[in-house]
Amino acid sequence: MSESAAMPEGAIVLDHVTKSYGDRVILDDVSCSIPSGQTTVLLGPSGTGKSTLIRLAVGLAAQEKGDVIVLGKNVQSLERKELLKLRQRFGMLFQDGALFGSISVADNIGFPLKHVAKKPAPEVDARVQELLELVGLPGVGGRTPDALSGGQRKRVALARAIALEPEIVFFDEPTSGLDPQTSASIDALINEMQARLGLSFVVITHDVQSAGAIAHQVGMLFGGKLLAYGPKDEVFASTDPTVRGFLDREPNL
Amino acid sequence: MSTVSLLVKERLLDPVLEVLSTALFGFRALVVALRFPYPGDVIALLSRLLITSIPVVMAVAFAAGAMLTVQAAASLSLIGGGPFSGTIVGLGGVREVFPLLAAAAVAARTGAEFASALGAMRVSQQIDALEVMGIDPFRLLVAPRVWACVLGTPFCVVVSNTTGIVGSFLVGVLQLGIDRGSMWQHLMMSVHIGDLTTGVFKGAILGFLIGVVATREGFETTGGSKGVGRATNRAVVRSMIAVCLASLMLTYVIYGKQVLG
Amino acid sequence: MAFLAEVPRVIAFALSAMAATLRSREALADTAEQALSLTRRCLVPVALVVGPVGAMLAMQSLSLTRMFGVERLLAPLLAATVVRELAPGFSAVMICFQAGAGIAAELGTMRVQEEIDALDVMGLDPRAMVAGPRILGAAITGPILNAVAMLIGIFSAYFAAVHLFDMPQGMFEQTMWDGITITDLWISELKAIVFGLLIGSVSATFGFFTTGGPAGVGRAANRTVVATVILVLFTNYLLNTAVYGATGGGVL
Numbered sequence: 001m002s003e004s005a006a007m008p009e010g011a012i013v014l015d016h017v018t019k020s021y022g023d024r025v026i027l028d029d030v031s032c033s034i035p036s037g038q039t040t041v042l043l044g045p046s047g048t049g050k051s052t053l054i055r056l057a058v059g060l061a062a063q064e065k066g067d068v069i070v071l072g073k074n075v076q077s078l079e080r081k082e083l084l085k086l087r088q089r090f091g092m093l094f095q096d097g098a099l100f101g102s103i104s105v106a107d108n109i110g111f112p113l114k115h116v117a118k119k120p121a122p123e124v125d126a127r128v129q130e131l132l133e134l135v136g137l138p139g140v141g142g143r144t145p146d147a148l149s150g151g152q153r154k155r156v157a158l159a160r161a162i163a164l165e166p167e168i169v170f171f172d173e174p175t176s177g178l179d180p181q182t183s184a185s186i187d188a189l190i191n192e193m194q195a196r197l198g199l200s201f202v203v204i205t206h207d208v209q210s211a212g213a214i215a216h217q218v219g220m221l222f223g224g225k226l227l228a229y230g231p232k233d234e235v236f237a238s239t240d241p242t243v244r245g246f247l248d249r250e251p252n253l
Numbered sequence: 254m255s256t257v258s259l260l261v262k263e264r265l266l267d268p269v270l271e272v273l274s275t276a277l278f279g280f281r282a283l284v285v286a287l288r289f290p291y292p293g294d295v296i297a298l299l300s301r302l303l304i305t306s307i308p309v310v311m312a313v314a315f316a317a318g319a320m321l322t323v324q325a326a327a328s329l330s331l332i333g334g335g336p337f338s339g340t341i342v343g344l345g346g347v348r349e350v351f352p353l354l355a356a357a358a359v360a361a362r363t364g365a366e367f368a369s370a371l372g373a374m375r376v377s378q379q380i381d382a383l384e385v386m387g388i389d390p391f392r393l394l395v396a397p398r399v400w401a402c403v404l405g406t407p408f409c410v411v412v413s414n415t416t417g418i419v420g421s422f423l424v425g426v427l428q429l430g431i432d433r434g435s436m437w438q439h440l441m442m443s444v445h446i447g448d449l450t451t452g453v454f455k456g457a458i459l460g461f462l463i464g465v466v467a468t469r470e471g472f473e474t475t476g477g478s479k480g481v482g483r484a485t486n487r488a489v490v491r492s493m494i495a496v497c498l499a500s501l502m503l504t505y506v507i508y509g510k511q512v513l514g
Numbered sequence: 515m516a517f518l519a520e521v522p523r524v525i526a527f528a529l530s531a532m533a534a535t536l537r538s539r540e541a542l543a544d545t546a547e548q549a550l551s552l553t554r555r556c557l558v559p560v561a562l563v564v565g566p567v568g569a570m571l572a573m574q575s576l577s578l579t580r581m582f583g584v585e586r587l588l589a590p591l592l593a594a595t596v597v598r599e600l601a602p603g604f605s606a607v608m609i610c611f612q613a614g615a616g617i618a619a620e621l622g623t624m625r626v627q628e629e630i631d632a633l634d635v636m637g638l639d640p641r642a643m644v645a646g647p648r649i650l651g652a653a654i655t656g657p658i659l660n661a662v663a664m665l666i667g668i669f670s671a672y673f674a675a676v677h678l679f680d681m682p683q684g685m686f687e688q689t690m691w692d693g694i695t696i697t698d699l700w701i702s703e704l705k706a707i708v709f710g711l712l713i714g715s716v717s718a719t720f721g722f723f724t725t726g727g728p729a730g731v732g733r734a735a736n737r738t739v740v741a742t743v744i745l746v747l748f749t750n751y752l753l754n755t756a757v758y759g760a761t762g763g764g765v766l
């Protein structure tokens with residue numbers, strides 16, 4: 001990755017990162033710098049390691065080689081206490097939501113507000129209502145997550161991820177399982193928040209159209225390698241056959 | 254050669270490593286638990302423990318007291334039998350059998366519940382979600398459960414002792430026709446107040462072991478919903494092993510070979 | 515008790531499930547597999563309860579019989595207690611804890627994840643495929659675990675008496691059979707089969723008809739344990755009183 005060297009100090013920097021499970025190499029010597037204050041979209045076929053890349057960035061998994069630097073800190077070398085502290089500056093939407101099954105939707109969204117920011121209850125309640133309306137789900141706060149549809153759960157998880165307006169928000173497929181209109185509103189929500197608060201977003205998606213709508217930067221993972229990485233227009237204009245095949249939806253099986 | 258070394262690894266090394274890593278987990282739990290974080294959670298989990306375990310503890314201890322009495326009385330009939338069954342139940346029951354049954358019930362009921370709850374949270378990435386929020390899942394999930402076990406198990410031991418003695422007394426008096434006063438005297442002759450406080454102390458230690466082993470199995474679950482089932486089962490078996498060994502060891506340390514009070 | 519109201523449903527469901535299973539070759543093969551896995555799940559807990567209790571009983575009774583100079587009563591007392599009460603009773607309780615809760619949770623999960631409905635839609639009979647093999651499996655597991663429990667109970671009593679408290683080895687071996695007969699062993703095994711059937715039937719029924727999502731699965735498992743423990747202990751008491759009489763049928 002020659003571009004990465006030229007890129008200034010990023011919110012997240014991957015430096016020659018290699019990650020395997022067993023003897024299967026998932027990420028193979030990946031380097032890039034994800035700029036702060038922008039939306040970076042990761043594209044790539046199913047099973048190439050997009051979620052894995054995010055897990056490395058938040059310190060849920062460890063790479064064998066290379067460094068992952070987030071907000072200026074080397075994630076792998078942090079003490080556990082420091083890591084927990086660093087993570088309080090993150091928000092994350094998990095691919096399957098990871099909502100807490102035993103508490104209500106409202107308590108799920110209020111969780112980081114109450115336990116991380118230690119906000120008083122009335123303030124938490126007000127913010128939760130605001131967030132529920134933001135994701136188009138007013139009035140479901142009292143239900144438990146298993147009484148929601150798949151798409152509704154996703155939106156609740158999104159509300160929880162952005163509740164604290166953290167410096168970096170990771171979205172693992174925020175729009176999968178949603179209808180095109182709701183997807184478009186989520187995209188608009190991401191754009192609006194990004195513009196208003198200048199946060200850094202890292203978004204994994206399979207939806208090329210949605211990537212076009214929100215991305216400043218685009219990275220494409222193929223077979224453990226970052227095949228293309230750079231400003232959206234550059235990547236979308238790429239002539240690399242693999243990249244083109246993905247963007248133009250050519251069958252690959 | 255390689256099969257031998259594989260066998261050594263599987264049968265010897267792995268179990269030792271498991272025990273060590275559980276001990277480490279227990280140490281971490283102890284350190285975190287000492288800060289006593291969320292009393293609300295502890296109280297909720299504790300009452301849940303008592304609700305699930307107490308009915309079972311009472312049923313099993315009552316039946317155990319009754320069955321030991323009937324058998325002992327029948328066998329001891331030559332030496333004037335009857336009331337001496339009370340001595341056996343009073344001694345062996347209160348010192349070992351009833352506490353062990355109480356701990357087994359807590360291990361099987363609450364241990365399984367803790368392991369499957371944490372296991373389900375692990376495989377659906379709820380624990381990861383906590384981590385990413387910068388919240389220590391150890392403090393939030395493990396510590397209150399260990400506390401609940403440490404506080405709840407002694408209570409179950411007391412209930413177990415009481416119910417066992419009542420079961421023995423009722424069966425002795427009502428079914429075997431033993432004289433009421435004599436039965437009571439023989440039961441109480443062998444039970445000292447010291448045995449009861451020892452039971453509470455023992456219960457707290459057994460509870461700590463159950464809490465640590467069960468939460469550790471749940472916390473370190475891998476392999477989807479199948480893995481949750483495996484972890485739950487392992488939690489029960491392993492916490493029972495821990496409880497059983499510890500119970501025998503404690504009895505030995507406390508009472509030594511001095512058998513009759 | 516609310517459980518009593520469910521007795522007819524449990525009986526009807528268990529009978530139909532077992533009948534359906536006995537007619538299907540695959541389901542019978544699955545029964546063997548269930549019996550094996552249930553046995554494996556319960557083996558260690560059974561041993562860990564019966565072993566220490568047997569040893570403790572030996573220690574306490576030994577000092578008592580010694581005091582009265584009737585040490586030769588000890589072995590018969592221990593053997594009879596283990597075979598008639600301890601082994602069948604405690605192995606059944608551990609089966610309730612481990613297998614009963616496990617069966618209810620497994621079937622409950624299949625119910626709430628719509629796996630049972632999926633079988634129904636495929637035109638397969640979920641009673642024969644998932645419920646029956648577990649009920650019959652539990653009935654097979656019962657006597658296996660009881661046999662193990664009898665062995666462990668007597669052996670640990672023997673070990674405690676002879677090796678820890680210096681009872682003459684010959685005395686224990688010679689007098690042990692004064693307390694029990696072969697018939698006692700068979701009665702004990704028969705009881706264990708009955709307990710296994712009861713536990714299997716109740717837990718399979720409670721699990722199969724789980725309602726209320728994941729929380730309902732936990733509830734079903736809990737209800738199962740409480741109901742089966744009480745049921746088994748009560749049945750044990752009734753059977754023993756019927757067979758050995760109210761005073762336990764003097765051993766000597």
Ligand SMILES: Nc1ncnc2c1ncn2[C@@H]1O[C@H](COP(=O)(O)OP(=O)(O)OP(=O)(O)O)[C@@H](O)[C@H]1O
Nearest residue numbers: 021022026044045046047048049050051052053095
């Ligand atoms: N814990 C694990 N153990 C072993 N292999 C794993 C583990 N987690 C992920 N993998 C494998 O690593 C590869 C990358 O997984 P990852 O979840 O990062 O894919 P992804 O790009 O997010 O795919 P998708 O778009 O389908 O979500 C996959 O082949 C997956 O099977």
Ligand SMILES: [Mg+2]
Nearest residue numbers: 050051095172
């Ligand atoms: Mg993924």
